[in-house]
Amino acid sequence: MxxxxxxxxxxxxxxxxxxxxxxxxxxxxxxxxxxxxxxxxxxxxxxxxxxxxxxxxxxxxxxxxxxxxxxxxxxxxxxxxxxxxxxxxxxxxxxxxxxxxxxxxxxxxxxxxxxxxxxxxxxxxxxxxxxxxxxxxxxxxxxxxxxxxxxxxxxxxxxxxxxxxxxxxxxxxxxxxxxxxxxxxxxxxxxxxxxxxxxxxxxxxxxxxxxxxxxxxxxxxxxxxxxxxxxxxxxxxxxxxxxxxxxxxYPQQGPSVIAVTHNPHSAKIALPGPLGPAPATLTVRRPASASARRSTPLSYASHTGYGDSFHDECTATASLVGSGLHAHPETAATLRRAMERAGIPFTLLTVTDTRITVVCHHAVLTDTVRALHKAFLTHMPEPAVxxxxxxxxxxx
Missing domain, CATH: 3.40.1160.10 (Acetylglutamate kinase-like)
Structure with a gap:
């Protein structure tokens, strides 16, 4: 026993x-x-x-x-x-x-x-x-x-x-x-x-x-x-x-998406670059956003030449979780097409081998999760037990 x-x-x-x-x-x-x-x-x-x-x-x-x-x-x-x-x-x-x-x-x-x-x-x-x-x-x-x-x-x-x-x-x-x-x-x-x-x-x-x-x-x-x-x-x-x-x-024969996750409690903090283009973006859990806004300009922006940060607490994140995602750019391309078809504006935040995360407005988070699940997982074969x-x- x-x-x-x-x-x-x-x-x-x-x-x-x-x-x-x-x-x-x-x-x-x-x-x-x-x-x-x-x-x-x-x-x-x-x-x-x-x-x-x-x-x-x-x-x-x-x-x-x-x-x-x-x-x-x-x-x-x-x-x-x-x-x-x-x-x-x-x-x-x-x-x-x-x-x-x-x-x-x-x-x-x-x-x-x-x-x-x-x-x-x-x-x-x-x-x-x-x-x-x-x-x-x-x-x-x-x-x-x-x-x-x-x-x-x-x-x-x-x-x-x-x-x-x-x-x-x-x-x-x-x-x-x-x-x-x-x-x-x-x-x-x-x-x-x-x-x-x-x-x-x-x-x-x-x-x-x-x-x-x-x-x-x-x-x-x-x-x-x-x-x-x-x-x-x-x-x-x-x-x-x-x-x-x-x-x-989950045999590795290319990229494999196994799940879509989401976090409704994210706040976006953007750090404009020293010359103005393409800000650096990060997200924190919303309860910590106030302290992050206080600490970020001092600990990061002032030492890198970035200007004042700005924040948006109406944001959320959705993620694809799987394997081989970074090595296969077609996965991110499929994600972009799915979001565009659904008419959902987003920011591509991170791409790693095991996770791709996007930032979207909190009001469209449910639509985002459903669009990504439909694009990547609706016809996914059942994994072998x-x-x-x-x-x-x-x-x-």
Whole structure:
């Protein structure tokens, strides 16, 4: 039998009824003979509610106290799921991140995991108990302060535990049937992908895909952890993210576009050249744009001869993700024709081997994503499903 890490996101547990349903899935895996470690996110909407309460108290909550507050959301869902498992006849034990041995840097709100010492988790498994670990949180060992990892941090908790415990599978449960060729809420005809490399998943997460948090993908890549993204609402096969299983699915015979991603929260900053033509352009996430506007003229423009910067917060980005994109200029040419046919003005921002990104007005972002998906992915053949290792096949 196998050691499974199962992580459940907030969209999987928006209610007590869903917590009971998730508990049944966990108990079924345990009763089948598997050792199961569970990582829980806060119930859907809880983190936003806690943030709103903090803002009602003060416009500038202390980062240390904000972490102490936000960490409670995962602890609530964790304890409730343990209660539901006990009610199903399965022994379970809820643990905070620090009780599970998650040690972090001292960066409140954006801490990095520096070590995992899962002694209590192993002890629970040795006694036939299901350990449930509150995601998104850890302990800074110097001051013994609670820290959190930022949005999506429970994904990173799951990956870190999978690496430390040498788990047979790390399953990330959400409300969709895997990683799609585009956000299905934007492109209804988008379809789930059977498999991805860590690099492709990293590019997707970095350019706006929300199904996996970027730090968790980077951690998984560094530590060789294969991920299995699945729906907690059904038994669909989901998406395997693994560098050992995807090469056969996407043979390199030219450029390959596998997905379209988008980020509606971008602000464009343009730096006019010293002689006036063709400004240099960069984008930042919109919440950071004010600080970027302050720092850019000092740290960049004043040292290069560029003039004053200007910004546009009504912009967004859309990206093609794939392989061999830089070496085949026809891909960018096809993108240009698709945008022109749709009548959408845009700026070509970056072209790399694995990603092409364009900047467009926020109002036409949906049209942009749909136009690019139609041009590159509507008739894309289904990738061959690779042979999975016996470890990943356990939950197929």
């Amino acid at each position: 196998a050691l499974l890490i199962q992580k459940y996101g907030g969209s999987s547990i928006p209610s007590l009824a869903r917590i009971k349903a998730v508990a049944q899935r966990i108990a079924a895996a345990h009763h089948a003979g598997h050792d199961v470690v569970v990582v829980m996110s806060a119930m859907g909407g809880t983190t936003d509610q806690l943030l709103a309460q903090a803002q009602d108290i003060t416009a500038a909550p202390l980062p240390r106290e904000l972490d102490a507050l936000l960490a409670t959301g995962e602890q609530v869902s964790n304890a409730l799921t343990a209660m539901a498992l006990h009610d199903l006849g399965a022994e379970a034990c809820s643990l905070t991140g620090w009780q599970a041995g998650i040690l972090t840097s001292r960066d409140h709100g954006s801490a990095d995991i520096i070590d995992v010492c899962p002694h209590r988790v192993r002890d629970a498994l040795d006694h036939g108990v299901i350990p449930l670990v509150a995601g998104f949180q850890g302990l800074e060992p110097g001051d013994a302060d609670v820290t959190t990892f930022g949005r999506g941090g429970s994904d990173t908790t799951a990956v870190a535990l999978a690496a430390a415990l040498k788990a047979d599978a790390c399953e990330i449960y959400t409300d969709v049937a895997g990683v799609y060729t585009a956000d299905p809420k934007v492109v209804p005809e988008a379809r789930p992908l059977a498999c991805l490399t860590h690099q492709h998943m990293r590019e997707m997460a970095a350019s706006g895909a929300k199904v996996l948090a970027l730090p968790s993908v980077e951690y998984a890549r560094r530590h060789g952890v294969a991920l299995h993204v699945r729906s907690s609402y059904d038994d669909s096969p989901g998406t395997v993210v693994s560098d050992t299983s995807s090469e056969a699915a 690779p042979r999975r290792s016996s470890r990943l096949a356990l939950r197929s």
